[in-house]
Amino acid sequence: MAQHPSEGSVAAVSDIPPLDRLLNADALRTALDTHGRTQVVAALRRDLDALRQRALAGGLMRQELDAPVVAARVSAALDKAAQPRLRAVYNLTGTVLHTNLGRALLPEEAVASVLRALTTPANLEFDLDTGGRGDRDDLIDELLCELTGAEAATVVNNNAAAVLLMLNALADKREVVVSRGELVEIGGAFRIPDIMKRAGAKLVEVGTTNRTHATDYDTAIGPRTAMLMKVHCSNYAVTGFTKSVSVAEVAALAHAKGLPATVDLGSGTLVDLTQFGLPKEDTVRETIEAGADLVTFSGDKLLGGPQAGLLVGRADLIRKIKKNPLKRALRVSKLTLAALEPVLGLYRAPEFLSQRLTTLRLLTRPQRQIQPQAEALRATLAHAVGPNYAVEAVPMFSQIGSGALPVDQLPSYGLAVRYTGSGRPGRHLDKLEAQLRRLPTPVIGRIADDALWLDLRCLEARDEAAFAAQLAEPLA
Numbered sequence: 001m002a003q004h005p006s007e008g009s010v011a012a013v014s015d016i017p018p019l020d021r022l023l024n025a026d027a028l029r030t031a032l033d034t035h036g037r038t039q040v041v042a043a044l045r046r047d048l049d050a051l052r053q054r055a056l057a058g059g060l061m062r063q064e065l066d067a068p069v070v071a072a073r074v075s076a077a078l079d080k081a082a083q084p085r086l087r088a089v090y091n092l093t094g095t096v097l098h099t100n101l102g103r104a105l106l107p108e109e110a111v112a113s114v115l116r117a118l119t120t121p122a123n124l125e126f127d128l129d130t131g132g133r134g135d136r137d138d139l140i141d142e143l144l145c146e147l148t149g150a151e152a153a154t155v156v157n158n159n160a161a162a163v164l165l166m167l168n169a170l171a172d173k174r175e176v177v178v179s180r181g182e183l184v185e186i187g188g189a190f191r192i193p194d195i196m197k198r199a200g201a202k203l204v205e206v207g208t209t210n211r212t213h214a215t216d217y218d219t220a221i222g223p224r225t226a227m228l229m230k231v232h233c234s235n236y237a238v239t240g241f242t243k244s245v246s247v248a249e250v251a252a253l254a255h256a257k258g259l260p261a262t263v264d265l266g267s268g269t270l271v272d273l274t275q276f277g278l279p280k281e282d283t284v285r286e287t288i289e290a291g292a293d294l295v296t297f298s299g300d301k302l303l304g305g306p307q308a309g310l311l312v313g314r315a316d317l318i319r320k321i322k323k324n325p326l327k328r329a330l331r332v333s334k335l336t337l338a339a340l341e342p343v344l345g346l347y348r349a350p351e352f353l354s355q356r357l358t359t360l361r362l363l364t365r366p367q368r369q370i371q372p373q374a375e376a377l378r379a380t381l382a383h384a385v386g387p388n389y390a391v392e393a394v395p396m397f398s399q400i401g402s403g404a405l406p407v408d409q410l411p412s413y414g415l416a417v418r419y420t421g422s423g424r425p426g427r428h429l430d431k432l433e434a435q436l437r438r439l440p441t442p443v444i445g446r447i448a449d450d451a452l453w454l455d456l457r458c459l460e461a462r463d464e465a466a467f468a469a470q471l472a473e474p475l476a
């Protein structure tokens, strides 16, 4: 072996240093402290194996074997592997409650409560008055009843679970009457007919896609009917020559036959959204007041809380639901309850809601507040994307998302990026979109009409500097 290997000379397998010597090199000290010996040894082994292969093929250079060079490569590989898979992103899609980006963002109160519940013991199922065993539902059912006017409440993992549980508990081997106009599919995996089957209930479809009348429900009721059910048309609208039957009418028909009327409300808003300038959506309270015996809704849609499925309504029905074994299988964790309680608590002070409830704060941001942000960031983005693209600050429309109010749109502002170079823009916009996704905090926009649109509704002032900072250099 040469004593002084010259720069650029080819290395042989015998030149590869032994693992032990590399492991003791100063350059690996930080990696050992960060990742531990087990992972460093495994990564070193992989690296040396690869070097051996290349040496055999004759393509390995001596300088690649220097301890600091090997250490840097191994450390980088370990750091990369240690990066969390679940990462923060900027949601500039214009869809505030984006299911693929995690839906509602929790307010500070909820974050603090989750942290406490996770790091200290808590009275999750412990009655502090009697010292006996408690029920985890007790932590939130009073609040839910107060906010919705319901007699009783319970909570499960998500709204799909709530519907499944409700149907199994109240309609196993019996019939459930639903309008054909309301057989909704949510995000591919949740379809009312499929859930119905899994719950053991038989779906009885009534009416047509566009029109269902009270008599359709009435004639469908038979000896095996367990309930009449209404489902919120969350992510679509039936327009034109249409007729649907209101909750009040369906409830009256059900009650005349001694049956319950249930409503899958989807988003389940707890307050009148029109007071915040948002479109009208029936609240849970209004649905109960209209006669619904049981209402199910999500925790992480318009409610603005954690993923959860809430069931509120008649005490006897909730009791039956809580006795069903599926309730145990679908129960929520303490994380969920810890987050849900303070979020529900915010609704007690509606005058602060549009500031304190993150989801509502984002939904109610006025266009005039977003416009200056877009104008301020325009030049930064233009510099980052380079000379082949034109960046404009333009008005656009955001959506609430997650099936809430699918038709109404919120006036917003943002940046539109168009390709100005030669050739068709599609491929270049796809490439730009991918570059934005590769940033340390990925930026997620949307491509439509030959432009990349970045809606700034969900970029709050406190995030603006960090957002601009990662665009300081041209995108690679």
Ligand SMILES: *Cc1c(COP(=O)(O)O)cnc(C)c1O
Pocket: 158, 159, 160, 161, 163, 184, 186, 190, 231, 232, 233, 234, 235, 264, 265, 266, 267, 297, 298, 299, 308, 309, 402, 403
């Ligand atoms: C969103 C939605 C669901 C599913 O709720 P998850 O909380 O996502 O499980 C069910 N029904 C309706 C009408 C919905 O809008």
